[in-house]
Amino acid sequence: MTNPLLQDWDTPFGLPPFNLIEDDHFAPAVDQALDEARAKIKAIGENPEPPTFENTIEALELAEVDLGRIFGVFYGVAGADSNPKREELQREFAPKLSAFGSEVSENKDLFQRIDTLWQQRNALDLTDEQQRVLMLSRRGFVRQGAQLEGEKSDRLREVKSRLSVLGTEFTQNLLADERDWFMPLAEAGLEGLPDFVIASARAVGAEKEADGPVVTLSRSLIVPFLQFSPRRDLRQKAYEAWAARGANGGKTDNRGIAAETLKLREERAQLLGYDTFSDYKLETEMAGTPDAVRDLLMQVWAPAKSSAEADADVLEAMLHNDGYEGPLEAWDWRYYSELRRKAEHDLDEAELKPYLQLDRMIEASFACANRLFGLEFVPLDETSYHNDVRIWNVTRDGAHVAVFIGDYFARASKRSGAWCMAMRAQQRLAGDIQPHVVNVCNFAKPPEGEPALLSYDDARTLFHEFGHALHQMLSNVTYESISGTSVARDFVELPSQLYEHWLEVPEVLAEFATHAETGQPMPKDMLDRMLAAATYDMGFQTVEYVASALVDLAFHDGPAPADPMQKQAEVLEEIGMPHAIRMRHATPHFAHVFAGDGYSSGYYSYMWSEVMDADAFAAFEEVGDPFDAGLAKKLEDTVLSSGGSVDAKELYAAFRGRLPGVDALLKGRGLDKAA
Incomplete structure (x- = not known):
């Protein structure tokens, strides 16, 4: 054959x-x-x-x-x-x-x-x-x-082999837990839910051959359910299932895998002559040392926690006004925060979503790439690995640059999250090889014939992953080993997080945020309110992220914990984790850290890169034009085209003239005035 x-x-x-x-x-x-x-x-x-x-x-x-x-x-x-x-x-x-x-x-x-x-x-x-x-x-x-020689060499081989097996098992266990759990919603369970959530729940229920609408553990469905459902009992049931992924006992439980992984990573580092796995891992990153990472995270933690605690007091009062006693819980936060956002900013996500159509946001991401870098995107009618996948030919001045592949909808066969990968990376050594770049997301798929609607967070995710794609597509190096996103882990998120800023440019939203039914642009007052609320609930978002990054660092900067769950609890107690906020990724479903080595001792990278992306976009703000041609060319020449051909610090300094401080990040998150 x-x-x-x-x-x-x-x-x-x-x-x-x-x-x-x-x-x-x-x-x-x-x-x-x-x-x-x-x-x-x-x-x-x-x-x-x-x-x-x-x-x-x-x-x-x-x-x-x-x-x-x-x-x-x-x-x-x-x-x-x-x-x-x-x-x-x-x-x-x-x-x-x-x-x-x-x-x-x-x-x-x-x-x-x-x-x-x-x-x-x-x-x-x-x-x-x-x-x-x-x-x-x-x-x-x-x-x-x-x-290494002799027994040390043999043992390192065994350790690396076992780690590769454990990473695969962790991923598959998590996928199984996410795939197998769902919660049927009777008519009473649909109370208070916007039409787009009900439509998604019905579509997923049909896919799973359930008797009616269901909630699954897909982020694109469970988060809006937690935002809008007034049923506290159902919110608690759904949230606890979401939080328990990888920790349900039985063959898909990831806690033992996490413990063994951490122990083997420690052994690997020590075989290579390092005191800790963090020392080994961070040696090649911009941060360099665990202390530098911890310093950044704690600079952000204090104002974020202060902001979150002030928000928690307001939300808990709302909970009590609804007749519930006791403290605000994790399954309450999104619901009451959404009510507060609507009251304080006159902003209702159910009203926003019709203006954030998936197709229009894809067009917006393409249009920004065209204005900044001259790229054009022509649909290709080619077969891919799934019927939902879409393919474009990317050109500049008529010349082929890349193939871009978009796979946007959640399905049971897809692991959670969003990511970018190159099925084929750019290089010139083996010929003039142009990249095939894939963006994968998990947006809720609408019923047949209806447009897919995104939350503002979804739209940011789309722009984020497309920023990674640009890093791959604009790569211009000879050797594949340094192509595209083959850079320091705490630098790789700079292009992706930087590109998110163009979604916030008012003229972009004015053109592409159009209503799914009427085609009318988002009213200016709604647009202004949405952008004004961009940092709303940022204390919550920052706390859940930084807590995860600090736990990841603690796992690897010192002796491997025999019980990672106990270590997680100790770290959260030490930093004073607010009661109603959980880690964004608890250990048993922390795929960034345990599905492979990629972000192990490196989950901080998003924030390290955010320090740079906030400062980098400020360059465009300083010249008063988010599409300034000279700056865009400089960004491409120094950062996006260079891959790993130059040290990351040198690349950033070449673009901005200096390395940034944390101030722009705190300002961008609205935390600069937090106590």
């Missing part, structure tokens, strides 16, 4: 032939690609010729191209449209990939060639980009254990 994953793809722009790819194709394709990559890497290490940048570093960059192409498709599909077979393949591939990575990093001949080049680097006449790739290559090998 011909395996399309192992063939050249004669498709528009080299897109994967999704209509030909079957799940049974992945395993044999991966095995063959692994064998081929092993043979290439072995040949590099055993090359009798003296090492050169071309026959060692560039050869290594090219050795895994086919493997990367296959996994780009597989992990793109497995995360967004899983099924039992794909979950089985994820469990099968995790240890195989880990073993392959260990083989590469433990290849002494290969590392010796790289190290020799490093020692000779000043005499090699390398470009700045090549010098950077050489440094990152050597550093990566050292951090993966290339200098």
Whole structure:
């Protein structure tokens, strides 16, 4: 049987032939690609010729191209449209990939060639980009254990393999809990809910073949339910199920996985000569040290907590006025906050949402990219991995730049959250390769024939992920290893969070926030009220985020806790976590930290980047034009096109002329005047 994953793809722009790819194709394709990559890497290490940048570093960059192409498709599909077979393949591939990575990093001949080049680097006449790739290559090998010998090397291999398995299990357990739970809503349970929530609940109920509308643990459905349902008993039931993801006992419980993961990460760091996993992880980030991270978070924590506690007093009084005794609880906050927002800002989300249509917000994100960077987006009628997926050809001045793929709607087969990935990354070493970039979201899918409506938070999420996509699409480097978002973790969120600011530009909303039924633009007074309320409830949002970041840091900056749940409780007590606010991501469903190493000891990165994004957008405000052509060109040249070819601090300083302080962040969140 011909395996399309192992063939050249004669498709528009080299897109994967999704209509030909079957799940049974992945395993044999991966095995063959692994064998081929092993043979290439072995040949590099055993090359009798003296090492050169071309026959060692560039050869290594090219050795895994086919493997990367296959996994780009597989992990793109497995995360967004899983099924039992794909979950089985994820469990099968995790240890195989880990073993392959260990083989590469433990290849002494290969590392010796790289190290020799490093020692000779000043005499090699390398470009700045090549010098950077050489440094990152050597550093990566050292951090993966290339200098370890004997038992330490063997043990590190075992640790990395087990960690890869645990990350896969954590993700699949969380998906199972989110997929399996739902709460039927009788007619009485629909009381007080806006039409858009009822429509979503009915649509999901039909998808799950329930007898009527249901609430699920999809954020796009449960959050508006918690905002609008006056039924405190149902809010509590739904919230507690949401908070209990990954902690329900049985085979999908993630608490044991979290404990084992933390212990193995500590061991990994110590095998490599670091005191803690945080010391190891933060060495390559902008922050550099755990103390620098903690300092930033605590600068923000104090004013955020003060603001949240003042808000809690107001909301608790509203609860008591409704005849309930006792304290404000976590399942009450969103409901009473929404009532307060409507009263104080004359702002009702049910009235706002018809003006925030998904299609119009996509158009808005494209229009901003056009005005800033000259990009144009033309729909492509190509088959993808799911019927909901949409595809665009991205061009500039008539030339192809990228393919952009949008997968916007929640479904049971999709893991929660929102993310951006490159199924194919930009590079020039293997030819002029243009990227295939995917944005995945979890917006509520409307009934057939009706427009999809977003909350303002949803619209910000769309702009956020599109900011990541721009970082991938505008990449302009030679080597894939430094392409696009291959940057320091606490820098990668800068382009995404910066792009959110363009959603707040009044002229953008005036053009694209149009009513789903009438087509009329959002009334100016509503637009003004919405923007004025942009920092409403920011104490709550900041507290739930910073608490999660501080717990993540505490997990990794010191001995691994035997009981992560106890450690979580201790940290929250120490910082004085307000009673009615929970961590944004409690340990058993903290996928950023436990589904892989990406944000482990690095969840703070969003706030580190926000310090920069607030300061970076201020540059546009200072010139009085959010679409200033000169600044946009400078942003592209310094940040968006450079990938990891230059140190992150240097990139930011090249754009702004200096590094930022925390003041712009506090002002942007409306916390600069908090006590």
